[in-house]
Amino acid sequence: MSQSLRPYNTFGIDADCQELICYHSTEECLEAAQHLKTSGLPWIPIGEGSNILFVNQHFPGIVVHNSITGIHPEEQEYSILIRVGGGEIWDDLVDYCTGRGWYGLENLSLIPGTVAASAVQNIGAYGAEAADCIVKVEGIYVNPDSDDAPYEGSLLHDECRYGYRSSIFKDELKDIFLVTYVWFRLRRRFKPTLSHAAIERHLIKDGIEPARATAKDIRKAVIAIRQQKLPDPKLTGNAGSFFMNPVVTPELATKILETYPDMPHYQTPANDGTEGVKIPAAWLIEQCGWKGKNLGKAGVNPRQPLVLTNLGGATGQEIVTLATTIQADVYRKFGIELHPEVRFV
Ligand code: EPU
Numbered sequence: 001m002s003q004s005l006r007p008y009n010t011f012g013i014d015a016d017c018q019e020l021i022c023y024h025s026t027e028e029c030l031e032a033a034q035h036l037k038t039s040g041l042p043w044i045p046i047g048e049g050s051n052i053l054f055v056n057q058h059f060p061g062i063v064v065h066n067s068i069t070g071i072h073p074e075e076q077e078y079s080i081l082i083r084v085g086g087g088e089i090w091d092d093l094v095d096y097c098t099g100r101g102w103y104g105l106e107n108l109s110l111i112p113g114t115v116a117a118s119a120v121q122n123i124g125a126y127g128a129e130a131a132d133c134i135v136k137v138e139g140i141y142v143n144p145d146s147d148d149a150p151y152e153g154s155l156l157h158d159e160c161r162y163g164y165r166s167s168i169f170k171d172e173l174k175d176i177f178l179v180t181y182v183w184f185r186l187r188r189r190f191k192p193t194l195s196h197a198a199i200e201r202h203l204i205k206d207g208i209e210p211a212r213a214t215a216k217d218i219r220k221a222v223i224a225i226r227q228q229k230l231p232d233p234k235l236t237g238n239a240g241s242f243f244m245n246p247v248v249t250p251e252l253a254t255k256i257l258e259t260y261p262d263m264p265h266y267q268t269p270a271n272d273g274t275e276g277v278k279i280p281a282a283w284l285i286e287q288c289g290w291k292g293k294n295l296g297k298a299g300v301n302p303r304q305p306l307v308l309t310n311l312g313g314a315t316g317q318e319i320v321t322l323a324t325t326i327q328a329d330v331y332r333k334f335g336i337e338l339h340p341e342v343r344f345v
Pocket of ligand 1: 124125126127196198229230239240241242243244245264280281282283284286291302303304305306341
């Protein structure tokens with residue numbers, strides 16, 4: 001029997017799958033994992049589906065949804081250690097912690113998705129990323145290519161191999177490790193992260209001196225900035241940033257700057273540790289004339305062109321066609337490959 005995936009993807013694509021399993025505990029996750037192994041079908045773990053694009057109308061396999069809730073804090077002398085069910089909504093956790101005076105997540109306010117997804121994707125915004133506070137990730141190993149029965153395990157922060165929007169869960173353990181719980185360490189003492197200029201600008205506009213901002217001020221500012229720039233997935237289907245910001249070699253950046261001296265760019269190490277220059281994908285897409293444009297029912301957001309949208313009834317294929325057309329244009333004009341941040345299924 002097929003199962004609709006409409007409520008499980010923020011793009012609002014009308015796809016379905018063969019079977020949907022929601023697990024509410026580690027035990028249920030283990031049972032689900034055993035079923036995955038014996039089913040012979042492909043599978044994919046999802047959270048709120050805020051970073052996924054169902055390319056075809058039908059996914060001929062099993063979608064596994066983490067529905068584990070619960071926030072379990074342990075107060076320690078200088079910090080709070082907190083174990084959170086992967087099915088908790090990310091922004092509910094940020095709100096819960098900011099409201100209690102536990103700091104570290106406030107710059108990541110209003111990011112759609114679940115806690116499990118935050119650990120898989122290493123979500124990031126406004127100078128912070130989830131990995132800054134993650135200490136451990138618990139889950140179930142289920143390897144389709146081995147005869148081993150599924151088993152419980154956990155990875156400490158350093159074993160998760162976090163980088164910009166990357167982790168071991170998106171790479172070597174992709175679809176092999178089903179997250180159950182994520183552990184965070186939060187601070188009791190607050191120090192605002194103000195590295196992103198938009199936050200300072202917003203605070204000053206609200207009459208708040210940035211260095212004196214509280215965590216609640218930062219949360220409020222981030223929410224306001226995001227609401228101004230990013231379309232609400234409840235109203236317009238989207239999955240946030242569709243592409244990652246590319247990191248190019250210093251030589252390529254210098255060459256492009258000769259023609260486009262105003263190109264925004266930031267020195268940053270590439271994920272392999274070599275010297276690199278990050279260029280906003282939004283700027284590249286805008287330069288190619290795509291800002292606010294559409295191809296059929298797939299659109300490019302007029303305020304933040306890094307976000308592709310479902311203008312109503314778009315198919316996964318329509319979004320893919322728009323994405324690949326943009327990629328080809330950016331490559332032709334700048335010699336830069338854009339890589340999707342969104343996962344294609
Ligand atoms: N820009 C343009 N034209 C535009 C919009 C932006 O040229 O229409 C350029 C500007 O130079 C601007 C720069 O792009 O300074 C960066 O824009 P923005 O601050 O909106 O951030 P971003 O790099 O496009 C990233 C994350 C967002 C996160 C913001 C804020 C990625 C892929 N995206 O976007 O994350 O909210 O920074 O930190 O890294 C997401 O992952 O879904 C997401 C929304």
